[in-house]
Amino acid sequence: MQNFSITSPSNLPAAAAAGQNSDTAFIAGGTDMMQLLKNNVITPSKLIDLEKLSLSEIKSENGVLRLGAMATMADVAAHPVVRQNWPAISRALLLSASPQVRNMGTMGGNLLQRTRCLYFRDTGFACNKRAPGSGCPAIPGDSRDLAILGTSPHCIATHPSDLPVALMALDAELELLTPEGTTRRMSLSKFYRLPGTTPHIESNLEAGQIITAVILADQAIGRLSTYLKVRDRTSFAFALVSAAVALDIEDGLIKNARVALGGVGTMPWRVHQVELALCGQKPSDRVFELATLRIGEGAQTTEMNAFKVKLAQRTVVRALQAISA
Amino acid sequence: MSLPDTTRRTILGTVATLAALPTVSRADISEPDAVSGGLGLQNVTLQVNGQQFRVTLEPRVSLLDVLRETIGLTGTKKGCDHGACGACTVHVDGRRIVSCLTLAARCKSKKIVTIEGLSNGGDLHPVQAAFLHHDGFQCGYCTPGQIMSAVALIQEGHASSADEIREWMSGNICRCGAYPNIVAAVQDASGNVTEGG
Numbered sequence: 369m370q371n372f373s374i375t376s377p378s379n380l381p382a383a384a385a386a387g388q389n390s391d392t393a394f395i396a397g398g399t400d401m402m403q404l405l406k407n408n409v410i411t412p413s414k415l416i417d418l419e420k421l422s423l424s425e426i427k428s429e430n431g432v433l434r435l436g437a438m439a440t441m442a443d444v445a446a447h448p449v450v451r452q453n454w455p456a457i458s459r460a461l462l463l464s465a466s467p468q469v470r471n472m473g474t475m476g477g478n479l480l481q482r483t484r485c486l487y488f489r490d491t492g493f494a495c496n497k498r499a500p501g502s503g504c505p506a507i508p509g510d511s512r513d514l515a516i517l518g519t520s521p522h523c524i525a526t527h528p529s530d531l532p533v534a535l536m537a538l539d540a541e542l543e544l545l546t547p548e549g550t551t552r553r554m555s556l557s558k559f560y561r562l563p564g565t566t567p568h569i570e571s572n573l574e575a576g577q578i579i580t581a582v583i584l585a586d587q588a589i590g591r592l593s594t595y596l597k598v599r600d601r602t603s604f605a606f607a608l609v610s611a612a613v614a615l616d617i618e619d620g621l622i623k624n625a626r627v628a629l630g631g632v633g634t635m636p637w638r639v640h641q642v643e644l645a646l647c648g649q650k651p652s653d654r655v656f657e658l659a660t661l662r663i664g665e666g667a668q669t670t671e672m673n674a675f676k677v678k679l680a681q682r683t684v685v686r687a688l689q690a691i692s693a
Numbered sequence: 694m695s696l697p698d699t700t701r702r703t704i705l706g707t708v709a710t711l712a713a714l715p716t717v718s719r720a721d722i723s724e725p726d727a728v729s730g731g732l733g734l735q736n737v738t739l740q741v742n743g744q745q746f747r748v749t750l751e752p753r754v755s756l757l758d759v760l761r762e763t764i765g766l767t768g769t770k771k772g773c774d775h776g777a778c779g780a781c782t783v784h785v786d787g788r789r790i791v792s793c794l795t796l797a798a799r800c801k802s803k804k805i806v807t808i809e810g811l812s813n814g815g816d817l818h819p820v821q822a823a824f825l826h827h828d829g830f831q832c833g834y835c836t837p838g839q840i841m842s843a844v845a846l847i848q849e850g851h852a853s854s855a856d857e858i859r860e861w862m863s864g865n866i867c868r869c870g871a872y873p874n875i876v877a878a879v880q881d882a883s884g885n886v887t888e889g890g
């Protein structure tokens with residue numbers, strides 16, 4: 369690990385201004401940052417500690433939920449309002465990492481976690497995400513855990529986080545602070561970028577911009593929601609495939625449906641075509657199975673990860689069954 | 694334990710060989726943090742098991758390395774150094790965390806408790822006693838982390854069943870596979886541990 373300095377600004381404008389330099393990086397819980405630093409995947413000369421910025425509040429007011437960017441994964445998962453009104457968020461967090469890591473990891477940090485693609489994390493390999501233009505050894509290589517949706521010939525790395533899959537399904541917004549001191553909102557659906565020819569640019573967050581909060585406004589769709597995660601071992605593993613689903617059922621018919629997938633996309637992946645196929649239907653196994661057949665549309669699989677199409681379909685069916693039973 | 698009282702001059706003189714090894718001296722009062730020299734050495738006062746330690750360190754040094762290499766508390770173990778095994782679990786401000794992913798420089802004014810800080814004089818903490826009683830280990834390497842996690846888990850209220858214990862202990866890997874006895878020990882201790890235990 370290269371050495372660096374750390375500063376702990378006590379106000380947001382100072383932090384955002386300091387974060388504009390290209391050799392600086394923000395540190396929140398530090399759980400991903402430390403791994404990237406230890407492996408020399410990134411080598412900033414200065415870390416800006418976000419801890420003193422008072423961004424850890426979890427607030428629910430008039431049906432709107434505001435999760436401070438520095439709220440820990442553990443605190444958000446355990447929050448009674450989150451559990452009650454947005455169970456998919458609580459579930460996604462409880463199925464993430466370990467209790468220790470959840471006590472450290474934060475909302476903002478989880479949204480910006482880098483891919484777990486082994487080639488990206490090992491500087492001995494080429495990687496278009498880490499060293500633009502160097503090539504992608506994952507496509508002909510070990511691609512079992514990698515993405516089948518949103519890929520490009522330059523990168524098939526999976527977005528590894530669980531939380532944003534649930535947030536994507538529930539139409540979350542982000543509150544950002546720019547280095548100029550203005551606050552702006554951005555829909556999470558506009559936050560992530562597909563790899564295309566620039567896999568090293570993963571989000572539309574600009575240099576120095578700080579995520580200050582995650583905002584959820586629509587409580588109605590959140591209530592009947594869940595998160596289901598399939599992994600190689602029972603606990604403490606990244607998703608092979610995961611699904612966040614939510615249903616709004618009125619008079620026995622699905623009025624509104626939300627489905628998002630983890631473990632299969634280069635970013636947390638909303639599947640609108642499945643949602644459309646569910647709307648207006650009476651919930652049943654047959655309806656769920658037919659709707660989820662559309663999940664494979666547009667998938668680019670390798671021999672090693674082709675199993676994810678069927679696994680994703682079954683995961684969504686199971687999750688829908690769980691909340692409509 | 695006697696520790697050398699190293700001055701900044703000697704650190705700066707030997708920094709090439711001691712690049713990641715901070716030095717330590719005990720202090721009763723905490724001094725304001727000073728950034729010194731091109732390598733950004735910092736003076737940080739850490740409170741570990743109720744005692745104050747003044748350490749001079751590079752910002753990149755993990756809490757795990759400071760505990761083991763600098764302060765000399767080697768009960769906390771290094772397994773993966775990447776947050777994935779739980780061997781380095783300690784409590785910071787009452788919560789279990791992995792010390793390998795924690796920067797020591799960010800721990801000033803926080804209360805750190807390690808496995809050495811659990812027992813009360815000669816009396817083992819009830820979770821330590823339960824691990825002995827149930828043979829909750831074989832080689833013992835994962836055990837300090839398992840015990841620190843178990844103590845926290847019981848305080849969190851996550852010990853209501855064997856299944857719940859298994860899930861909430863999943864951040865602690867045991868290569869010897871002592872899991873059945875670990876679960877039994879935690880289950881047993883959860884009936885014993887009093888509040889704040």
Ligand SMILES: Cc1cc2nc3c(=O)[nH]c(=O)nc-3n(C[C@H](O)[C@H](O)[C@H](O)COP(=O)(O)OP(=O)(O)OC[C@H]3O[C@@H](n4cnc5c(N)ncnc54)[C@H](O)[C@@H]3O)c2cc1C
Nearest residue numbers: 396397398399400401465473474476477478529530579776
């Ligand atoms: C062993 C292990 C297993 C794991 N398993 C899972 C899992 O199953 N599921 C899962 O989802 N995650 C998992 N994780 C990842 C973990 O959840 C993330 O590392 C964590 O959420 C990151 O949060 P942090 O606060 O520690 O971020 P940091 O490491 O501090 O930061 C991560 C990135 O976010 C940026 N950043 C942080 N906060 C802000 C902000 N407010 N504004 C702008 N930029 C910001 C930082 O600059 C950095 O680039 C695992 C981690 C480990 C170590």
Ligand code: FES
Nearest residue numbers: 772773774779793
């Ligand atoms: S050494 Fe810290 S979790 Fe393995």
Ligand code: FES
Nearest residue numbers: 831833867868869
């Ligand atoms: S007792 Fe040997 S690793 Fe757990």
